[in-house]
Amino acid sequence: MRKILIVALALSASLGYGQQKEMDKYEQYRPILENGSKIQKDSLANELLKRAKTTKNESELEFANNFLYRLGHQDSADSLRSVIAKKFPKSVTARGVYIQDVFYKQEDAKAKEKSYTHLIKNWPVDKSASDNVDYDYVIASVAKSFADEGNKERALYYLDQMNERFWRAQGYIPVATKLLEQGDTVAAIPLIQKAVEDAEYYINLPKEQKDNKAGFAALGYPGYVSQLAEIYDAQGKQTEALQLIERAIALAPEQAARFSSSYFKGLEAADRKLEALQQLELIYRQGEFAHKDKMTELYTTLNGSVKGLAAYFSRLDQEVVKGIRDHIKEMETFKPAPAFELLNMSGEKVSLANLKGKVLVLDFWATWCQPCIRSFPGMQAAQEMYKDDEDVQFLFINTWERDKNYKDKVAAFIEKNKYPFEVLFDDQKDEETGEIMAGKYGVQGIPAKFIIDKEGNIRYFLTGSSPNVDYIKMEMKELIETAKKPHKG
Structure with missing residues (x-):
């Protein structure tokens, strides 16, 4: 990567x-x-x-x-x-x-530090240049290695050397997370606060000044805010946590749903029970049902009894399904799936032609793709849901790997996580176009998922993925069951 x-x-x-x-x-x-x-x-x-x-x-x-x-x-x-x-x-x-x-092959902090020293000696940082983020990748790596080894002072020293404000949170947050794991909340909080402040700086820029850098800086904002709010909650600072989240929602209202998990805790602590329940409803509508007991508790408190509770959840369930159906309708397509013949991890050939008559779920992924990895527990649950259905086949297409030993790396990853996936290696170029399968299917980013019907037609094309297990299960069920039905034209 x-x-x-x-x-x-x-x-x-x-x-x-x-x-x-x-x-x-x-x-x-x-x-x-x-x-x-x-x-x-x-x-x-x-x-x-x-x-x-x-x-x-x-x-x-x-x-x-x-x-x-x-x-x-x-x-x-x-x-x-x-x-x-x-x-x-x-x-x-x-x-x-x-x-x-050279640099990325160094394994420990001291070796990386020595390599970085050589780098800036031979290619000094030009503060006026447009590509200083290259140095920040390196600096962040050095800082993280020192943090991993328990050397907080050197980790913080290198974080102070970062050049690009729009990107430096990518160095701050991994170090802060490691410090939290080590129990050093005092050192971690300022780093997360800086990440929040940097994101807010770019969010607050006038529209005409916003560019790709500003968009990138704001992308992680909900995560930074949620992490900081959780620390405040753990410290008993519910007021600070609530103020932080409400400011974030005011600044980035389009991201409001991503704050719900932390927001409801602050609202409940402030005895704003109705608003807390409303936030849990937002989470529920996203297909995450882990807070159902808390919702039941708040509902009962607000209504004075459990009367109407079953109907309440039934209505929410219908809204979840409707939301998923509306969502997947935007991804509908209908065109022949490009043929493929790839090898699986056992060296056996798997082709589209041999799978005709089945509904196929193709999931393009790579070992370096974190959104891909985060979706795998949900995809595993969806596959388990269809384990006895001979008309459905899940295929996990490993693509865009760059390591020479990628097959070993993929096999080790699958074995370590005990994923029961049929993995195919996307490393066969088409004789006419020279493209690998991802190119033939028009994949521009991963994860990318295709639902192919029994006749070999692509019915749905999805990019990105939720990390929510329950949502993925429900979404896959809607996609697969619809693909089982004849196309209405």
Whole structure:
């Protein structure tokens, strides 16, 4: 994943901040990138490689390198990347090669610290540059390693070296979480508070000043607020927790549902029982039923008896199902599923053709994809729900792995977590398009799920996933049962 991030950032820098010449090239080549045939893509790749052999211009080489990645020619791009690093040892590419091939292979904090020292000595930080987040990835890694080893002072020292305000919470929060695990709440709280303050800074920017960085900084805001509120609750500071959450809801009302779990605790502590119950209702409607006993308690207190309780929950259950049906309706499609034939972890071939007559659930995932991993308990529960249904098959398509030993890594992950999944490796390129299965299916991000009916047609395409086990079970049931029925056209 680190390589993907580095390449993406380099391409962004090349296109966003580079010369107009590179921008013009990108626009010239983009039709081939997006809609070209394999022959056209291969021809363009060969042209880029041919030019790369003769040019002495660093920016042209970096452009060729980045575009080769986009065309799916990873091996050629990797080779060219090494050439650039040798020709231009002080270049951004050389720095990226060092970070990827040297720094990230260090296993302990001291070794990482030594590698980081070498990095900034040979590629000093330019405060005016647009790509200093590359350094922050490294600094955050050093800080986390020191925190893991119990060296709080060095961890905090490195966190103070971070460059990009929009990203630094990504360094603060893992260290803060480790400090909390070690029982050091005093050191953890300021880090989480800084993460909250940084997010609020970007949320409060005028609309015309908000960009992708601002959006990224605000993305983790609900999580930071909830983590800090939970600490305040544990310390008996319910008033502070409630004030924190209500300010957060006022700032980011579109994220209100993500605060509900912490919000109801503060409301209950403040004896605002009706509002507390309303927050639990929001959680319930998302398919999370863990608070049903608390809801029963609040309902009984507010109503003076359990009269009407069954009807109350029945109404909520109907709302949950309606919400899911409305949600999945937006994901409806109807088109033939591209054929595939992939190997499973036992080396056996599994193909779409051999599975015709079954409803298929395809789940594209990778070991580095945290949203994918967080959805797996729910997907396991959904698969268990259909274990006796011979007309339904779940397939977990492992894709976009970058480690050379990815098969061993995947097998170890599945075994460690005891997931009873049929895992297929998405590493077979189509002879005509040169695409792996994810590309043929139009996957742009993972997790991505496809529901295929018995006739081999894609009926639903989902991106992202809830970590909520109950919600995933209900959602999968609606998707699968609908896919079992003939398409209405």
